[in-house]
Amino acid sequence: MKIPSVLLRFPHRYLFKRMYFKNFHCTSRSDFLCIGSLTPVRPYHTKWMCLSEGLKRELCHQAAPDQQAEGLSDRENRLIDRLYSGLIQGHRACLAEAITLVESTQARKKKVAQVLLQKVLSYHREQEKLNQGKPLAFRVGLSGPPGAGKSTFIECFGKMLTERGHKVSVLAVDPSSSTSGGSLLGDKTRMTELSRDMNAYIRPSPTRGTLGGVTRTTNEAILLCEGGGYDVVLVETVGVGQSEFAVADMVDMFILLLPPAGGDELQGIKRGIIEMADLVAINKADGDLIVPARRIQAEYVSAMKLLRKRSKVWRPKVMRISAKTGEGISDMWDKMTEFRDLVLTSGELLAKRRKQQKVWMWNLIQENMLEHFRSHLAVKDKIPLLEEKVLSGVLSPGLAADLLLKAFKDGL
Ligand SMILES: Nc1nc2c(ncn2[C@@H]2O[C@H](COP(=O)(O)OP(=O)(O)OP(=O)(O)O)[C@@H](O)[C@H]2O)c(=O)[nH]1
Numbered sequence: 001m002k003i004p005s006v007l008l009r010f011p012h013r014y015l016f017k018r019m020y021f022k023n024f025h026c027t028s029r030s031d032f033l034c035i036g037s038l039t040p041v042r043p044y045h046t047k048w049m050c051l052s053e054g055l056k057r058e059l060c061h062q063a064a065p066d067q068q069a070e071g072l073s074d075r076e077n078r079l080i081d082r083l084y085s086g087l088i089q090g091h092r093a094c095l096a097e098a099i100t101l102v103e104s105t106q107a108r109k110k111k112v113a114q115v116l117l118q119k120v121l122s123y124h125r126e127q128e129k130l131n132q133g134k135p136l137a138f139r140v141g142l143s144g145p146p147g148a149g150k151s152t153f154i155e156c157f158g159k160m161l162t163e164r165g166h167k168v169s170v171l172a173v174d175p176s177s178s179t180s181g182g183s184l185l186g187d188k189t190r191m192t193e194l195s196r197d198m199n200a201y202i203r204p205s206p207t208r209g210t211l212g213g214v215t216r217t218t219n220e221a222i223l224l225c226e227g228g229g230y231d232v233v234l235v236e237t238v239g240v241g242q243s244e245f246a247v248a249d250m251v252d253m254f255i256l257l258l259p260p261a262g263g264d265e266l267q268g269i270k271r272g273i274i275e276m277a278d279l280v281a282i283n284k285a286d287g288d289l290i291v292p293a294r295r296i297q298a299e300y301v302s303a304m305k306l307l308r309k310r311s312k313v314w315r316p317k318v319m320r321i322s323a324k325t326g327e328g329i330s331d332m333w334d335k336m337t338e339f340r341d342l343v344l345t346s347g348e349l350l351a352k353r354r355k356q357q358k359v360w361m362w363n364l365i366q367e368n369m370l371e372h373f374r375s376h377l378a379v380k381d382k383i384p385l386l387e388e389k390v391l392s393g394v395l396s397p398g399l400a401a402d403l404l405l406k407a408f409k410d411g412l
Pocket residue numbers: 144145146147148149150151152153184185238283284285286287289321322323324325
């Protein structure tokens with residue numbers, strides 16, 4: 001291979017030799033970038049730019065075969081390298097930074113985040129292959145009305161798991177922060193003990209965004225947590241809106257946590273969500289609340305018998321627990337692992353994950369298409385006027401939609 005003459009003039013001969021004689025084998029791409037620098041503090045890319053495109057491609061390919069992304073700067077590639085290696089070595093700071101990156105709405109950062117995610121995904125594939133197809137983590141969704149005891153439960157449950165050698169991450173889905181200005185999940189200091197545990201990672205919900213945006217970043221955050229070695233990923237949401245349906249679509253097992261109260265107090269809970277639950281835990285079954293907890297448990301057991309069966313190998317269970325005393329938490333984990341083993345061996349788990357991937361892809365397309373449509377030059381200015389005409393009854397919604405869609409198509 002012909003080496004560009006500019007390389008021959010570099011003082012870092014040993015690096016050059018290593019590169020030349022060992023047929024371009026090298027530990028990391030940044031070694032190559034160093035070749036061009038006379039001193040380490042100078043920007044690498046000026047010399048890197050002197051290399052022919054073909055050689056650059058070959059060097060990159062040798063050093064990092066799966067991280068090629070068109071149009072990323074050296075700085076961005078170095079960021080990806082740093083976050084990726086930190087993440088898989090289990091550094092919490094890198095995990096936090098990587099999640100912040102996927103939460104970003106800036107186009108450039110979004111692009112960098114996607115390259116990082118691709119790398120993490122190929123790491124997943126390798127690890128799962130080594131693991132004989134077993135998923136890296138157990139994804140659990142937890143929902144319940146405000147005050148059901150979710151944070152108390154997660155604190156108690158999370159500590160029990162870390163004591164048993166698991167690594168637990170907790171992600172919150174709470175789009176209410178964008179609509180009401182206040183967050184149902186993130187505001188208070190929650191789970192103080194667990195957040196100090198080195199084997200736990202707690203991430204509050206992003207402070208802004210639509211439900212679509214928040215679920216997208218949560219989905220991606222799950223992958224990053226798994227790459228960081230967290231084998232139990234808990235996704236928490238408040239069971240009073242749509243977010244619990246979105247969470248049920250991104251986890252392996254969905255748990256509903258309820259207080260020992262019936263009727264009116266649970267009005268906020270949507271009926272449909274009970275149908276999604278693989279396990280219902282009636283919390284606060286302690287002290288004076290034991291009797292109502294038993295009654296509620298019996299009510300749910302009979303109500304759930306009437307529900308359509310969603311799995312061939314699992315019937316949803318209703319349990320009584322106390323997050324305060326810890327009673328029933330260990331039994332609950334036993335039931336959860338029983339569920340995981342059953343759905344894994346039956347093939348239901350992998351089928352469900354595959355289906356979720358497809359749903360996720362279409363949700364993203366839908367969301368991006370709408371954004372693209374709204375901001376397209378051909379329709380952007382027409383939207384307010386047509387909306388006004390629909391509001392005043394001059395134009396039917398159908399006709400207004402047709403006009404906008406036509407303008408969009410013509411503008412493509
Ligand atoms: N008696 C009893 N009280 C509990 C139990 N779990 C939680 N609580 C109490 O219930 C109240 C609400 O608990 P949280 O853990 O903050 O509930 P939450 O569902 O996280 O509530 P939000 O943060 O508002 O969503 C607190 O006063 C807890 O002390 C329990 O097992 N038994």
